[in-house]
Amino acid sequence: MKNKADIEREIEKTISLLDGKNKMKADAFFYTRLSAKMEQTESNFSFEWLLTSPWLKPLIVAFVLFINIISISHLIKSDDRELTNDDVVSLFNEEYFMTQSTDSYLVINEDL
């Protein structure tokens, strides 16, 4: 559609659609559904206020930052300490239960 007069006529028709239109209506059970929704909202305890509360937001952010800083500093400190050979051997023993005595196996073998 390229003709300006035609386009203007179309625009006029389109906008005038709103003048004679039907109105939307709520259905007959609107109040029933509304009261059910309200009851449901009342019975559900919500933590939403915790997130929307303006004074609590900075406190939560500060707490999370504090936990992060503590964790990071703890991690840095633990990285600083180098493991000695003895530490490595004892960790290896603990991991593979090598601290347990093997005497019992020897006793069993003797019986045979």
Added chain:
Amino acid sequence: MIKELKSGSEAAFRELVETYKNKVVNTCFGFVHNYEDADDIAQEVFIEVFKSIKYFKEDSSLSTWIYRIATNKSLDYLRKVKRQKRWSELTRLSLSSNESISNLLTDSKTPFDIMEDKERFAALNTAIDKLANNQKAAFTLHKYEELSYKEIADILDTSLSSVESLIHRAKKNLQKYLFNYYKNQ
């Protein structure tokens, strides 16, 4: 009635809902162009009315106050959808809008007229969606609820001349958007 509402009377609240439900659903529909979403927003409007009636100062009429809540809730919903910009949401909106449009069309039309009107409504709704929020609010309240400029000025808490200007600019912008739409057809 307001006194009874403030005292928490369920009967008064029911009466209020029955009185205003059609107006609220129709207003919300004017903004979102989808019946299911308009119905959901209308429920949120009445929940807000129930919660906030104790703070209602009666410096405006009850009707103005309810229309104001409906307008704000609808614009909030549109902002939320725009923010999310989820493809699924947009698809759902456009699909069910087409079904909702059928309810707006006046009776005694041929199938061809109905099809043509549906296309016109779809183009018009797309154009309305592009309007700035204050123009959209003024235009929708005027065209969908047939409110006077004075009533719209009260709802939007602005002057009569501002409403006249908003509606004038809204019409100009709609003509511009629709001109581009029909030019490219």
